[in-house]
Amino acid sequence: MDNSLVIVLIAMLGGAIRVSTPFMFVALGECLTEKSGRINLGLEGNLVLGAMVAYAVSFHTGNPWFGVLAAGGSGIILGALHGYICKLPKVNDIAVGIAIMSFGTGLAFFFGKAYIQPSAPRLNSISLGDWTGHGPLAQALQVNPLFFVGIALAILMSWAFANTRWGLIVRMTGDSAASAKAMGVSVDLVRFLATAAGGFLAGIGGSFLSLYYPGSWNEGLSSGQGLMAVALVIFARWDPIRCIWAALLFGAAGAIGPSLQSVGITQGYYFFNAAPYILTLFIMIASARSKGAAREAPGELSITK
Amino acid sequence: MTIASPDIGAAPRTPNVRTLKLAEAFFVPVAALIVSALLFSLFLLVIGKSPIDFFSLVWVGGFGSSFSIQQSLQRSAPLILAALAFAIPARIGLTMIGAEGALVLGGFAAAAIAIPLVTGGAPVPLAWLLMAGAAMLTGGLWIGLAGWLRHYRGVNETISSLLLSYIAIAIMNFFVEGALRDPASANKPSTMPIGDAYRIGAIPGTSVHWGFAAGIVLAVLLYILMSRTTFGFAARMTGGNVRAAQAQGLPVGFLVVTCCIIAGACAGLAGFFEVAVIHGQANASLVAGYGFTGILIAFLARHNPLAIVPVAILFGAIAAAGGLIQRRMGMPDATVLVLQGIIFVVLLASDTLYGRLKFFQPPALGDRT
Numbered sequence: 001m002d003n004s005l006v007i008v009l010i011a012m013l014g015g016a017i018r019v020s021t022p023f024m025f026v027a028l029g030e031c032l033t034e035k036s037g038r039i040n041l042g043l044e045g046n047l048v049l050g051a052m053v054a055y056a057v058s059f060h061t062g063n064p065w066f067g068v069l070a071a072g073g074s075g076i077i078l079g080a081l082h083g084y085i086c087k088l089p090k091v092n093d094i095a096v097g098i099a100i101m102s103f104g105t106g107l108a109f110f111f112g113k114a115y116i117q118p119s120a121p122r123l124n125s126i127s128l129g130d131w132t133g134h135g136p137l138a139q140a141l142q143v144n145p146l147f148f149v150g151i152a153l154a155i156l157m158s159w160a161f162a163n164t165r166w167g168l169i170v171r172m173t174g175d176s177a178a179s180a181k182a183m184g185v186s187v188d189l190v191r192f193l194a195t196a197a198g199g200f201l202a203g204i205g206g207s208f209l210s211l212y213y214p215g216s217w218n219e220g221l222s223s224g225q226g227l228m229a230v231a232l233v234i235f236a237r238w239d240p241i242r243c244i245w246a247a248l249l250f251g252a253a254g255a256i257g258p259s260l261q262s263v264g265i266t267q268g269y270y271f272f273n274a275a276p277y278i279l280t281l282f283i284m285i286a287s288a289r290s291k292g293a294a295r296e297a298p299g300e301l302s303i304t305k
Numbered sequence: 306m307t308i309a310s311p312d313i314g315a316a317p318r319t320p321n322v323r324t325l326k327l328a329e330a331f332f333v334p335v336a337a338l339i340v341s342a343l344l345f346s347l348f349l350l351v352i353g354k355s356p357i358d359f360f361s362l363v364w365v366g367g368f369g370s371s372f373s374i375q376q377s378l379q380r381s382a383p384l385i386l387a388a389l390a391f392a393i394p395a396r397i398g399l400t401m402i403g404a405e406g407a408l409v410l411g412g413f414a415a416a417a418i419a420i421p422l423v424t425g426g427a428p429v430p431l432a433w434l435l436m437a438g439a440a441m442l443t444g445g446l447w448i449g450l451a452g453w454l455r456h457y458r459g460v461n462e463t464i465s466s467l468l469l470s471y472i473a474i475a476i477m478n479f480f481v482e483g484a485l486r487d488p489a490s491a492n493k494p495s496t497m498p499i500g501d502a503y504r505i506g507a508i509p510g511t512s513v514h515w516g517f518a519a520g521i522v523l524a525v526l527l528y529i530l531m532s533r534t535t536f537g538f539a540a541r542m543t544g545g546n547v548r549a550a551q552a553q554g555l556p557v558g559f560l561v562v563t564c565c566i567i568a569g570a571c572a573g574l575a576g577f578f579e580v581a582v583i584h585g586q587a588n589a590s591l592v593a594g595y596g597f598t599g600i601l602i603a604f605l606a607r608h609n610p611l612a613i614v615p616v617a618i619l620f621g622a623i624a625a626a627g628g629l630i631q632r633r634m635g636m637p638d639a640t641v642l643v644l645q646g647i648i649f650v651v652l653l654a655s656d657t658l659y660g661r662l663k664f665f666q667p668p669a670l671g672d673r674t
Contacts, residue, residue, distance in 0.1 A: 041463065085650065088657035094400050094463055095604065096653050102597060103646025109639035224471050231464050270482070274475035277468045284468075288459040 004263040011262050014140025015255020016248050017147055018213045022047065022222075023247040024150040025205030026229035027236065028157060029075075029198035031243055034233055035161065036194035037174035037187075037300030041097025042082050043202040044226025045104020046075045050206025052108040052115065055217040059120035064211050067120070068146070071207035072200045078104050079199020083192035101226065115217045123212045144212045146204070150244070153201075157240040170194055174298030202226065228280045235283045237296045253279045322667045329665035334605050337655040341648040348643065354634055366629040367622025378513045381614075381621025383408070385520030386575035387599025388617055389527055390448070390568040392608040396531055397564045398544035399455060400463045404572040405596025406470025407447045411440035411573025412580040413477040416496040416587035417485055419580075423499050432503055437577045444573020445566040447473060452565025456558045474592055481588055495588035505581045516578030521614060523571060528610040540564055572596070598624075601649050620645075 026043050033040045050071035058067030082100050086093040128141040161167035173180045173190040180187050210217045232250060236242035257272035346356035367377045390404035415436040422432040451469055455462040480486075482494040507514050531537035540560050543550040551557050575595065580587055602620055606612035627641055660666070 081650070085654045088654060090659060091653060091656050096650070098400075098402060098463075098597075098600060099646065099649035099653050102601070102642070102649050106639055106642030106644075106646040110637055110643050113637045113639065224467060227464055227467050231461075231468075234461075267483075268479070270475045270479040274472050277471045277475070281465060281468045281472070284460045284465060285454065285458050288461075 007263055008259045010137050010140045011259035012252050012255045014142070015259055016252035017140075017143055018251065019254040020247040020251025021144065021147045021150055021212075022205040022208045022225060023229055023232060023250050024154070024244060025146070025208070026202045026226055027232045027243040027247055028150065028153055028240055029079075029201030029205070030230055030233045031198075031236070031238055031240055032157065032170070032201070033079075033191075033195050033198035034301055035174045035238060035298055036170045036191045037177065037298050038083070038086060038191045038195055039093060039097070039230070039301060040079070040082055040100075040195055040198055041094055041227065041230060042078065042100025042104065043097075043199070043229060044222065044224065045101040045108075046078050046199050046202035047206040047209070047222050047226045049074050049078060049104040049108040050203030051210035051221050052112040052206075052217055053203070054207030055120050055210040056111070056115050058122070058211060059115060059118055062121055064121050064123045067211055068123075068204055068207040071203040073203070075199040075201070075203020075206070076196050077199075079196040079202070080192070082199065083195035086195070087188045087192060109219055112217055112219070116219075119216075120211070122215055123208075125212070144208070146208050146212070150247075154240040154244045161240070171298070174300055176299050202229075224277065228276060231280045231284050234297075235287050237287075238298065239296075250276055250279065325665050325667055329659065329662065330607055332665070333655050333658050333662075334607065334652060336658075337652040338605070338648065340655075341644075341651040344651065345644050345647050348647070354636065358634055359630065362630050362633055363623055363626045366626025367619075372512075373622075373625060375512050376625040377618055377622040378511075378517050379621070380624045381617040382514065382516035382520050383575040383579060383593075383595045384599055384602055384617040384620055384624075385517075385524060385614055386571045386578075387595045388602035388606065388613045389520075389523060389599075389610060390572040390575075390596075391600045392603040392606065392610060392613060393527060393531070393564050393568045393571070394448070394452065394462075395603060395608045396537075396544050397540045397561060398547065399452065399561065399565070401448055401451060401466045401565065401568060402463055402596065402600060403448055403451055403466030403470040403473075404568070404599055405592065405594070406466075406473030407444035407569045407572035408576040408579070408595060409470075409477050409591045410447055410473040410576070411444035411569075412576030412591045413480065413496070413587045414443035414573070415440040415577040416499065416580045417480070419499045419503065420485070420497050423497070423503060429503055432499075433505065433581065436581060437574060440573040440577035440580075441570035442573070444576065445568075445570040448569030448572065449562050449566040452562045456561045470596070477587065477591065478589065487586065490586070490588070493588055493590075495584075495586040498586045499581065500585070503581070504585055505578070514578065514582045516575070516582060519574065519578065520617070523574070524610045524614050527567070527571075531610065536560070536563075598645060601645055601652075604649070604652055 026047060030040060030043055053074040054067035054071035057070035058064045061067070078100055082096060085091055085096050123144055123146070125142040125144045127138065128143050161171060169180070169185055169190060172183065173185060173187050177187045180190070206222070209221050214221065228250065232246045233243060236246040253276045256275050257269060260272055261269070342360070349356045349359055366373055368374055387404045387408065390407065391401060394401040418439040419432065419436055422435060447469055448466065451462050451466040454460040454465050481496055485496045486494050487497045505515050508518060531540065539550070539555050542553070543555060543557050543560050547557060576591060579591055584590055598620055602613060602616045606616045623641060623644070627638060630636060630640065631638060
């Protein structure tokens with residue numbers, strides 16, 4: 001009994017690292033977009049399309065990293081589309097997000113039909129745990145390189161927001177568009193670029209899904225992760241480093257189901273798989289009332305007005 | 306000495322503002338549809354298919370024969386209800402995208418409550434009443450919860466309703482594969498079938514089931530509610546400006562939650578019809594994407610319950626023609642998703658045209674040319 005608990009915890013650790021990586025990238029991308037004052041709910045579409053594009057490109061070129069880059073490219077296109085439409089007057093940006101989600105998913109399913117069966121080269125993992133000699137622990141510590149890229153990116157973003165001119169411009173556009181305009185900054189352009197860059201990161205997050213874990217392309221690959229990442233960013237109060245912690249938390253929640261299955265507990269399977277959604281809901285309720293969140297929200301963000 | 310005076314007694318020969326606004330509200334979505342059709346045709350050409358084939362197959366498969374028309378109407382029934390489920394909260398300013406979950410949970414509730422009724426041999430009309438009631442109650446509570454969270458806790462309703470949708474699907478799956486599973490349904494876990502005696506039939510003289518009639522009745526009722534009652538007026542006012550509504554002393558919380566309950570009840574009713582007519586039991590087939598198509602229909606209809614009916618029939622036609630398109634043109638079912646995505650994006654972008662098209666703007670005062 002004791003041994004199974006340890007196995008479950010170890011499996012959850014491995015799962016947390018694995019499952020958190022796409023959350024991380026989407027959350028960092030959404031963090032950048034929201035810091036500039038725009039909310040992008042279409043990242044689910046970026047995620048799914050990125051997953052499909054990554055798999056397809058990896059299949060055709062034989063190199064998974066080209067797949068990752070191509071996924072980022074598809075993400076830029078969807079993000080740019082979102083950014084372009086949202087800057088037109090009178091457009092409802094929450095609805096546009098849902099539309100992009102619909103469009104991206106449709107495109108991915110349409111072009112992805114040909115790639116459900118074939119097997120494409122995948123990203124390799126870095127074995128961090130071989131020295132332990134403990135089977136399950138070594139497996140849990142098989143980390144993929146994108147995880148480290150994500151952490152490095154978060155540190156870079158956190159530093160850049162606080163210490164660079166670009167970071168200041170983005171923050172200013174998000175906190176007060178009027179001040180930004182007074183400084184001669186083109187608010188539309190900054191938000192457009194931030195949305196496109198956010199889309200790029202979300203696309204890369206998607207590439208992780210198809211090229212590492214679960215490691216194949218099919219139509220049920222993502223189920224709301226893109227939207228959960230938006231909630232995650234609010235929970236992390238728009239700080240990139242806290243986004244990483246929140247992503248790890250979500251990853252652990254998402255890993256509960258498979259971890260329990262690995263020790264043979266299969267009852268309540270659906271409830272454990274619903275754990276990330278329930279967790280997200282509670283987190284949203286908690287942070288909606290939080291004074292800290294209200295203080296740190298970018299002033300121009302329509303979701304909190 | 307007479308002074309030639311201008312003819313100030315005559316009425317201006319310009320159409321009044323209301324007609325112009327109506328024309329604009331009709332023209333812009335139709336223009337968006339045409340532009341989307343053009344873009345989609347471009348897409349088809351790029352992948353080597355003929356747009357003419359596609360649209361003619363949609364016409365044939367959707368409206369070409371009496372059979373296809375009835376198929377379109379049949380397919381439009383859940384879409385009408387799902388679109389209403391988005392449109393009503395949209396009038397009060399909320400973006401509720403959880404209709405899919407409410408539909409699934411409603412259908413499940415109907416199937417679940419049917420189990421004791423069917424085994425007990427309850428009279429059929431009573432069974433239908435209880436099933437529909439259970440479905441509407443469950444769906445209503447689900448979306449109502451999201452509305453409550455929005456008003457009383459400030460939780461963004463778009464995300465919370467989608468999360469609740471996924472949770473609802475998980476709940477349904479949990480029970481359908483666990484406690485309420487029919488042992489006879491080995492390949493595809495389902496609840497006990499309600500049996501032929503309890504299936505809802507077609508409207509006499511057609512092969513369209515009663516769900517379509519229910520959709521039309523609800524659309525008319527909700528139109529009257531939103532446009533001709535005090536409740537509807539208060540709701541629309543809240544949708545326009547919450548703070549002004551609160552300042553007026555309107556019971557905003559009550560309005561929000563009630564509108565959400567109504568919306569959820571519509572979605573739940575759609576789930577009831579899916580179970581009672583199409584499937585006869587609750588299983589994973591309930592998750593059919595009606596929720597998202599309903600959102601698009603609501604936007605195209607500008608959230609007007611009456612306009613939702615023809616738009617839903619159009620999408621029902623596209624769905625009815627789907628099988629034909631798949632077979633004749635060798636394209637995957639996701640083709641319709643791409644078309645819907647394009648329509649959605651173009652339609653939302655066209656929002657920017659309101660108030661900017663010179664043709665529809667009332668002439669400025671004093672301008673008598």
